[in-house]
Amino acid sequence: MRDRLWDRLRHSWHEIWFAPGESTNLAAARIIVAAHAIWVLVSWDIASLSGLPDGFWWNVRQTTxxxxxxxxxxPGVERLAEGVALLALLAVxxxxxxxxxxxxxxxxxxxxxxxxxxxxxxxPHNRGFTIAVLSxxxxxxxxxxxxxxxxxxxxPASPSEAPPPQWEYTWPLRLMQLFVAQVYLFGFWGKLSESGLAWFTPEQLGRHAVIFEHRLPGRSLTHLGSVVADSTLLTTLGAVAVFVFELGFIATLWSRAARRIMVPAAVGFHIGILLTMQIFYVxxxxxxxxxxxxxxAGVLRERRSGALPAGT
Structure with a gap:
């Protein structure tokens, strides 16, 4: 019994990390990570922040x-670091x-x-580079x-050079997917640590929707936060959805069905947060x-001949 369980665990581990993969999927991950990091880097004037007066840094621990x-x-040194980082990201x-x-x-x-x-x-917290650095x-x-x-x-390549084993294209991509999944899993854990299961009640969700709708000065993107907070049905559905989604997203690492459900759900999740709480997750x-x-890529290649590759 113990040996059978161990064999199943070992097989599952192998399927998650070392199943045959595709070089194009890993290459796409490289492009996505680099392009996103470039976008975030050029969107902020990070170097100038180094030149702020000392009073702005009083709350930052020296050890940090x-x-x-x-x-x-x-700021001049930071500007140079920005430039080198940008060149390195372009190379990636x-x-x-x-x-x-x-x-x-x-x-x-x-x-x-x-x-x-x-x-x-x-x-540092949720500012756009955490997943990029790890990836x-x-x-x-x-x-x-x-x-x-x-x-x-x-x-010239050696004629006797063998192609790399396909598992070499799987573990890096799966590890980067793990970094993404951990955002939701740790978000779930943080809610439990802060408020326990009480966070996932309709009242708590409605309270957060109203607070975040009016948290920032200026005009809100929408007033859906107040609409959601006024509806017991919507806050109940939202609380259940957050609980299931943040706890269940980790299943995307080993389940193709979970990827088909949870990834589109994540897009809807963030759109909902943007419209109700005015939070855009970069x-x-x-x-x-x-x-x-x-x-x-196979679909695009085969479209002319009308033959589609097997499912995802």
Whole structure:
């Protein structure tokens, strides 16, 4: 009995991490991670934050500054770091020297990312680079440039060189998907730690909807937060949906059916949060890591002949 259980666990582990994968799916993940990080990087003027007066940094622990190698008062140095990070991300995007460029980009984003967050929190939190940093480290150790990349001239390939095993395209992608799934799982855990199961009651959800609708100055995007809060049916459905979604999203790592249900549900989840609580989660685009890009590429290739590949 014990041996049978162990064999099943070992088989499941192998299926999750080392099943045959596609180079195009891993290449698509490389492009998604790099493009998203570039978008976030150019959207913020991170370097200028280093030049803010000392009074802005009073609430930031010295140990935290040392942890991220942040020394305020050097915007020129930070501007240089931004430029190098951008170049490294562009190299990752096109698949050039990804082993080194992804690692350089990860190190620099690890340093740059917390700068803005420190002005709001004592620690970096949900500011757009967390998944990127972790994923870039994974990409630096993977064969992410075997497809959809700019080919750099190299010496002639050996005729006896065997193609890489297909599992090498699976574990990096699955690990990046795990980073995305953990956002929801840890969000669920945080709610339990803060309020227990009481967080998932209609009253609590309605309270949050109203608070976040009026939290920021200026005109709200919509007034759906108040509409939801006034409806017991909507708050009850919302509380149940949040509980099931945040706890169940982790199943996307091993279940194809869960991916087909939970990933579209996640998109709807974030649209609902945006419309009711005025919160835009910049990491929502990382859900594209769950798309079967290899299958989509096959659809496009076979469309002319009218023969579609097997299902996702």
């Amino acid at each position: 500054q040392w942890r991220f190698f942040i020394f305020p008062g050097h 995007l096109v698949g050039v020297w990804t082993r080194g460029s992804a690692l350089i980009a990860a190190a620099l984003l690890y340093h740059l990312g917390p700068l803005q967050a420190f002005l709001v929190h004592n620690d 870039l480290v994974v990409l630096s150790a993977s064969r992410c440039a075997d497809a959809w990349c700019v080919r750099v001239r190299r010496g 990491g929502v685009f990382h859900l594209l890591l769950f798309v079967n890009w290899s299958w989509l």
